[in-house]
Amino acid sequence: MAANNDKVQFRGETEKAASKVVDQIRLGGINVSELAREGLKEKLRETLxxxxxxxxxxxxxxxxxxxxxxxxxxxxxxxxxxxxxxxxxxxxxxxxxxxxxx
Incomplete structure (x- = not known):
């Protein structure tokens, strides 16, 4: 069983660069961690x-x-x-x- 401090990691240089661009132009920035959590949840649900x-x-x-x-x-x-x-x-x-x- 995974511990609470386990991290899901992947190489996503293009995604990281894209998120930095949006973070720079959006007033107040974006929460990349929250976007990643929501995106992962959505994709997991879609694949089932x-x-x-x-x-x-x-x-x-x-x-x-x-x-x-x-x-x-x-x-x-x-x-x-x-x-x-x-x-x-x-x-x-x-x-x-x-x-x-x-």
Whole structure:
């Protein structure tokens, strides 16, 4: 498990130069660290398949990952998956004894 002081690092000379230009021209500058965090979160969410989101939710439910990590990765998907699971369980409990198919 990663420690809180672990850093995500990459070589991005062009990105660094571009962020310096925007920082210089924007009144009050920009928070590059915040942009990097938000960008990473957005890209992580974009790369996840539905199956991976379900797996993340399963790990969250089992306590293998924190709520904060699950929320960062799947956001509103947590509530959506829980609603779908509840609807599925409700459907499974319906009394179908009087239903006939021809």
């Amino acid at each position: 398949s539905d199956e991976e989101k379900i797996e993340i939710h399963r790990r969250y439910e089992q306590g293998d990952i924190s709520e904060e990590v699950a929320e960062m990765l799947i956001g509103d998907g947590i509530a959506e998956i829980e609603r779908e699971a509840a609807a599925f369980e409700d459907a499974m409990e319906l009394d179908t004894s009087g239903v006939y198919q021809e």
